[in-house]
Amino acid sequence: MNKKLQGFLVPILAVFIALLLGAGIIAYLGENPLTAYYYLFTGAFDGRRAIARTLLEATPMIFTGLSVLVAFKTGLFNIGAQGQVIMGGLAAAAVGAFVHNIGINNVFVVLIIAAAAGFAWSGIAGWLKAKLGVHEVISTIMLNYVALNFEQYGLNYPLKAGGPMGPSPQTPPVFESSRLAMLMPDTKVALNVGFIVAVIAVILIWFMFEKTITGYEIKAVGLNPTASENAGINVKWRILFAMGIAGSLSGLAGAERILGGVGQYTYRQGIMGSYGFDGIAVALLGKNSPVGALFAAILFAALRTGGRSMQFNTSIPSQIIIIIQAIIILLIAAENMFHSILDKKKKVSN
């Protein structure tokens, strides 16, 4: 079987095997896997509300998936998406809820500021890598924890609604002018224009890698930095640029959570979930293609929203979804296992 077809098969097989293992666990717990998966599916896709919920959940994952993907293409592992999401979200909340200037708290400007905050945050890791050769995995993990503490600081002190003595650690809601418009207001689900922006980002990133010289050079750096250097590409500059773009995409993910009304337009504890880490799963399952990431994000989001309906209707805890997601990543990490099995089959059929 040729490599390209195998590359396409691996993610599908991984999802299939993970769902099969999940079914095994469900059966072991004495429930009918078909019934459980029926609720999983209908919870995610049956009706306008369900679809709106799934796409709402998918939106930040599309951004972070692209973020991890852009870094991957450059040969970098962006584990720091979570921190970049937080910094983007904090920037959006700070400007959107505290700056009274109509020209600045305009939603477009706020999105750009959030993207810039993400750019600056990941730029630290990019700079450390390009300038000093510091491994980005370690630096971005450290930056994640700095960002997490910074988030707690922001929500408890300078950005807290009602000042430091306010009732709970969250920001006030952002001004009307900073909000992203709802897409399906009749469903009462906060699906917003952020989803459209995410889809546009998919197209732009695709365009960058397929049609522009910059994208081509970034890919070249990812494949072989030494050869790229020799060919006259400024490798350090490309690393810094790609890492920055990665951060700005994650920053947009954070901004969408705040400006899109997920938590009544406030930044509150836990609102950023684990979207940065989900981005890693999304980029891997999407086989590093922007369109693949779009579908992978929708799949993981569907598992999430469907998982809640499954927990509601059966005795299966929704955390099984996280287990299934982890198995999918493990299987993709062990990609060589599939290749050796698929190649063996080929030898037999010859």
Next chain:
Amino acid sequence: MSIFISLILATIRQAAPILITAIGGMFSELTGVVNIGLEGMMLMGAFSAAVVSYYTGNPYIGILGGMLAGGIMALLHAILSIKYKGNQVVSGVAINLFASGFTVFMLRVLFNQSGNTPTVPKTQTFLGISIIVFIIYIIAIASHWFIYKTVWGLRMRAVGEHPLAADTVGINVLKVRYFGVIMSGLLAGLGGAYLSIGALSQFTKEMSAGRGFIALAALVFGKWTPGGVLGASLLFGFADAGQTLIQQYVTGVPPQFIQMLPYILTLLALAGVVGKAVAPASSGKPYDKSDD
């Protein structure tokens, strides 16, 4: 004076889980396998220690249960990254995710709880410090002897620095790597066991709370040596234990900034501001005889 002593004791206690998990990480990384799944291995250790202690009524069997669970996670990481030459960072991410989902899932299945286990038997204490803490410091000190004074330690370092050369002189590279990675899981599991049945007497959801990543920071800040890791862990433990005290004396510093310190220090160490930290040469690369 008593504040001073209690601060020292608190530092020793808070440093312990970070220390043992970082020593575990050292075993893995010295052989050339990156392990960012320490957090998940720790969490699984904490959970299993509590569960085993609950069902057997014996916290010491609980310790073994915690170590075993961490070890099993590590075995998975080893198979993926050594046998199938998978991406070690991806595998670590998946293990962290798995542990966070699995522990809460099992809380619901076993105890019908979403946040914590019932109270379980905990280990004995001495001077208010769990027995596990003493075990941890003994292992940490012994690891220095193991890595620098034994043949196995020498082999581990050789495999991490130059696997091909090690292979040429007859060292089984893959076997040494399996050993290093599994050790990391056993030790991270012990660190987790301390959290659930040493410091407390129950498991609570996500109780590792990023300590696996602080351990990773301690490993880097300690420059991959047992002595350095010990110093880094004590420093980070002090930052944790001394927080309330520091706030009493240094007013106006929010606690979050003190909590950021370990990570910022590690970033500075990586940047070479506080002595350059350099990882083992073959770190993160799968070994394949047919390469080169």
